Amino acid sequence: MLCEVYGEEFLSRARVFEWHKWICSRREDVVDDGRSGRPTSSSKIENVEEIDKIIRQDRRLSVRGVAEMVNIDRKSVHKILVENLKMKKVCAKMVPKNLTIN
Template sequence: MCAAIKNPAKCKVRAVIRVFTAKQYSAAAIHRELCAVYGPNVMSEGVVHEWVRLFKSGRENIHDEERSGRPSLVTDELIQKIDGKVPENRRFTILELSDEFYYVLFCY
């Protein structure tokens, strides 16, 4: 038996699920195949069932959908400030740098 493929990309696993769904495999059979190739912790059987349902209902995209949520706090301005500070003292630690910009990031 071959060694399990470690840490596969989610989209690759979903592509395999999509192929097996097109071949009319059951979700349980797909899960067994995934576990045989990628290891037992690749994806739960419930998540496989959900993706099989989505593909059967017509979904073709294997990538995550865009989600709404909190916008990123990293801005071009913040990157420029950090880039300006680092040459001043190349021995900055991440902790010192985070203390410097804590207010900018979390106290808005």
């Protein structure tokens, strides 16, 4: 009956039972609890240093190539390069975003 009345915008049966349990336990917060799971460990200092060393040896390596060398996900390697090492791709080379004159 709920499907007929509300169409696609109704809660699933499991979600209704979950909300009922929350309400019965006098829980007012509807935000999800923290979950145990795989921690984000790809941006550890050791990995950042290793990626920095690899890129400084050969700036023409692709993100995929670096990811295979350090055995980390490609998106995580890209995030480390952009956010941690402050690099961007210029003419097929990874270089610091703020170039300095030496």
